[in-house]
Amino acid sequence: MNKKYTYVWVSLIVLIFGIIVIPRIVDRLSSGSVVENDRLNSEGKNSDDEELAYILLDGKRRKVPSFEFINQDSVLVSDKDYLGKVYVVDFFFTRCPSICPVMTTNLVGVQEHFKNADDFALASFSITPDVDTPQVLRAYKEKYGVTGENWNFMTGDQEGIYELANAGFNIFAAEMPDVPGGFEHSGLFALVDKEGYLRSRIDEYGNPIVYYRGAILEEKGVNDHGETEEIGILKVDIQKLLEE
Template identity: 35%
Template sequence: MKSILVLFSVLLFSACSRNEIRLPILGNAEVIGNDTVYQTIKPFSFTDQRSEPVTNDTFKGKVYVADFIFLSCPTICPKMTVEMKKVYDAYQMDNDVLFLSHTIDPDHDTISKLKKHSDQLNIDPEKWRFVTGEKEAIYSIATNSYFATAYSDRKAPGGYVHSGGLLLIDKNRHIRGVYDGTNAEETKRLISDLEILLREQFPERADK
């Protein structure tokens, strides 16, 4: 009987330990009264590869992974898309996870080009949105919400400078992780962290 109780205690401790693992909330935080208010992704309005509007409400109640790319990028973007696709493939059938790629070259990355790119990846456009919009709005949200770099520079390869990160966003619009989008090991870490975040955000998943 004693050994059974010990085993039960060990299993209970292990289960509690797993459920208590939490990812940090990244960004600036402000203490207001007894509450800590964390930085969130600011409101946005863009257009996706199907000419459909995409806003914060598109991702309401969902966890999502975001990045910033451009289709004619001669350097890191193709690798970033490969790594993002790995995460997409892992969660393709998971209704709690979505994906968002912003073009930083809206002058050339037209909706038709974004759709063609999306079709070539053979992805569900409801699941993975490729969005365009006003250039300054894209650059602003990259800098002010996602800790990302995005701006035009004629001296840079392809004419643009941008961050190569994949960003993990929770259903409260907090950034919970930033990962090198050109590194396969970082992609594995992202997938692992996604599991942790999903158990936190959707407690019913922890029992499965």
């Protein structure tokens, strides 16, 4: 007799659960509220108000490796010269027929935006240093109307620059005779904080975006592949680091 009543009560509880709870779960799944309330997602939304993430390698904060090259004025510049400054890094070459003009134009806009910030700088490394001598780099700087002293266009040992790009920043650069210009590189910008750590905002999945797209004009907004520009968010994130 007791077993009979037990079965009745269990059946009743299951029925109530099915009537009340399951529809609520279905509603949450269909509306996406389950995903939005996930811990990683709530901490990792692409909010302009959130602190920037550190880029990790083997569980440790990734820092810019040591470097030392000469700039457009034949002045020796090292990573130590950038300590205490927030800065943006890119890899380019002056004869690039494709993305470099767009990247440089975007960075000119970024520099203009932060022209009054003494603790902001830029670092551009040539991937064709044999061609891009200091004189060539100086002419390139003048061509784009760069007047500030906080932007170094650097040249030097090619092996060292490629090591810095591919291993130091994981920003691809390589000599490839079959592509326009004979060299291939990504159109990405890296953001570095005042202590020399790589930083970025978090994507909608809670992961650092790591780099910012630099080869899409900010004013254009989107490229032919449907990718949106990221210069706008780069400016926001630079400001965050300047205020840290």
